[in-house]
Amino acid sequence: MSLKSIALTLAGAAILGAAGAYAYATRHGEIAAIAPPDPAGFDRALIDEGAIVAGLGNCHVCHTSTGGAEYAGGLALPTPFGTIYTSNITPDPVAGIGAWSLEAFKRAMREGISRDGSHLYPAFPYDYYTKITDADLEALYAYLMTRPAVATAAPETALPFPFGFRPLMEGWNFLHLSQGVFEPDPAQSEIWNRGAYIVESLGHCGACHTPRNAMGAAPKSGPAAYGGGYAEGWYAPPLTAATTAPIPWTEIALVNYLIDGWDRDHGIVAGPMKPVVNDLYEQSEDDVFAIAAYIMHLKGGEKPAAEQDAIVAEARARADKAEWGHPEAPPIPDDAQMAEGARIFEAQCATCHKTGGLPSPLGLGTSIWSDEPANLVRITFEGNTPGPLGSLDRAMPGRANQISDSEMAALAAFMRARFTDRPAWPADLVAQRISEARTDLAHRAAGGH
Numbered sequence: 001m002s003l004k005s006i007a008l009t010l011a012g013a014a015i016l017g018a019a020g021a022y023a024y025a026t027r028h029g030e031i032a033a034i035a036p037p038d039p040a041g042f043d044r045a046l047i048d049e050g051a052i053v054a055g056l057g058n059c060h061v062c063h064t065s066t067g068g069a070e071y072a073g074g075l076a077l078p079t080p081f082g083t084i085y086t087s088n089i090t091p092d093p094v095a096g097i098g099a100w101s102l103e104a105f106k107r108a109m110r111e112g113i114s115r116d117g118s119h120l121y122p123a124f125p126y127d128y129y130t131k132i133t134d135a136d137l138e139a140l141y142a143y144l145m146t147r148p149a150v151a152t153a154a155p156e157t158a159l160p161f162p163f164g165f166r167p168l169m170e171g172w173n174f175l176h177l178s179q180g181v182f183e184p185d186p187a188q189s190e191i192w193n194r195g196a197y198i199v200e201s202l203g204h205c206g207a208c209h210t211p212r213n214a215m216g217a218a219p220k221s222g223p224a225a226y227g228g229g230y231a232e233g234w235y236a237p238p239l240t241a242a243t244t245a246p247i248p249w250t251e252i253a254l255v256n257y258l259i260d261g262w263d264r265d266h267g268i269v270a271g272p273m274k275p276v277v278n279d280l281y282e283q284s285e286d287d288v289f290a291i292a293a294y295i296m297h298l299k300g301g302e303k304p305a306a307e308q309d310a311i312v313a314e315a316r317a318r319a320d321k322a323e324w325g326h327p328e329a330p331p332i333p334d335d336a337q338m339a340e341g342a343r344i345f346e347a348q349c350a351t352c353h354k355t356g357g358l359p360s361p362l363g364l365g366t367s368i369w370s371d372e373p374a375n376l377v378r379i380t381f382e383g384n385t386p387g388p389l390g391s392l393d394r395a396m397p398g399r400a401n402q403i404s405d406s407e408m409a410a411l412a413a414f415m416r417a418r419f420t421d422r423p424a425w426p427a428d429l430v431a432q433r434i435s436e437a438r439t440d441l442a443h444r445a446a447g448g449h
């Protein structure tokens with residue numbers, strides 16, 4: 001055991017002792033089981049409202065495993081603290097939440113406490129859901145209690161020491177959970193407030209788009225909030241003015257991206273953002289306009305029209321000229337690695353990504369402009385199949401088996417230089433992202449998620 005790990009273990013034990021004492025003083029009781037409510041007893045309009053709330057909260061995305069029954073849980077979520085499995089939230093009284101009263105359901109959503117009084121991990125984004133209104137929670141409850149019951153129990157989560165000790169979350173909640181239903185800002189419009197409510201509660205946008213601290217907590221306000229974070233190995237770019245998108249976002253571009261999954265000037269949605277957008281595709285346009293209005297507020301508003309138009313014209317012209325096969329395209333670089341990257345691009349990518357080929361030129365995609373190369377590596381290896389629901393299946397095949405690690409590094413170096421005017425990505429960072437992507441792919445191939 002190294003000195004560092006001894007120190008960490010001792011620190012862990014100290015935290016554990018303190019948390020244990022604190023948890024004992026503030027322990028939560030069990031809420032009595034009820035007989036599963038009769039589905040016929042719920043009002044139809046309330047259930048329909050609940051379907052909308054569940055879609056805005058993406059509940060099925062996490063609570064359905066690949067090929068598994070809807071809401072039966074069992075999806076493995078990799079976290080820095082170990083693998084956490086999502087719960088069965090169908091109305092089965094044993095495997096699911098059929099024996100939960102509305103009160104028990106509300107406590108779980110707002111405080112992260114299961115019906116039996118045990119603590120839930122914040123991989124379940126209750127630190128966002130805590131802001132959901134009573135009316136929406138009642139609708140959500142009616143919706144979930146009227147889904148088909150599935151008797152299959154989700155796998156047990158067993159995190160390594162010290163995180164396996166769930167009362168530790170009492171300390172986490174004390175530090176990071178700020179309870180209280182969303183409060184509209186009377187100085188803002190109704191649509192702004194609707195957008196703020198969705199983004200900060202149901203949509204849990206910050207769960208991916210905000211950087212997490214060592215305890216896995218994401219700040220809810222201040223400069224770090226929405227400043228860019230990580231989700232399943234992908235980078236969720238800043239939703240603030242700190243964006244690296246070459247063309248500044250506008251409200252209408254956000255609406256296109258969030259409903260159809262792509263925008264001419266911002267490219268396509270991939271990775272863990274795709275299920276979010278596929279859920280929004282099913283929602284009312286009014287709600288998506290509300291989300292876009294609030295995100296534009298986070299970004300500090302749109303640029304004056306003349307300034308925006310000038311940036312758009314310049315960025316589009318640059319991106320068009322950079323496309324493969326354009327008459328004014330730059331020459332293939334002499335540098336050996338770049339030249340190799342260009343060869344791979346020509347062989348593996350240029351059939352689709354060429355001048356006159358696809359609606360969005362590669363030179364406008366955030367993944368290549370970002371200081372974080374993770375998304376370019378992920379999309380190249382994993383592809384994007386099927387494309388987002390509203391994109392008319394603009395899919396892209398994954399190339400993990402055709403492209404070696406050193407070829408991927410060459411491709412990334414070439415694309416960064418060709419399609420942006422940003423400094424090269426550090427080679428060790430690219431190598432690290434490639435190795436992480438390989439580990440995840442191997443894990444999935446071995447039957448993980």
Ligand code: HEC
Binds near residue numbers: 054105157
């Ligand atoms: C980002 C993934 C994610 C999303 C989205 C999500 N959940 Fe969960 N949820 C989890 C995880 C993980 C757990 C289990 C946590 C644990 O075991 O400590 C969980 C647990 C729960 C529980 C507690 C179940 C029990 O038996 O203790 C309820 C209730 C629940 N979720 C409801 C919902 C609802 C309703 C939504 C949509 C508004 C939702 N969840 C969205 C990840 C998610």
Ligand code: HEC
Binds near residue numbers: 198199231234239
């Ligand atoms: C599960 C994690 C996750 C959640 C939740 C999530 N996002 Fe994302 N988001 C991502 C990732 C990853 C990307 C990058 C996707 C890509 O490049 O294709 C992204 C990209 C985006 C972009 C494009 C940013 C840019 O500059 O290119 C916008 C805008 C966005 N998300 C808005 C939202 C909003 C609004 C919400 C809440 C309603 C939300 N996201 C919730 C993970 C998430």
Ligand code: HEC
Binds near residue numbers: 348352379380
């Ligand atoms: C069979 C066609 C096809 C091939 C081959 C292909 N792609 Fe794509 N790719 C697409 C489509 C379609 C899109 C979505 C583009 C759009 O919305 O206009 C896309 C989007 C992308 C994006 C996202 C840009 C953004 O941020 O929106 C990247 C990055 C990308 N491709 C890289 C590659 C690389 C690297 C290769 C070669 C290894 C490759 N693609 C090969 C079809 C393809």
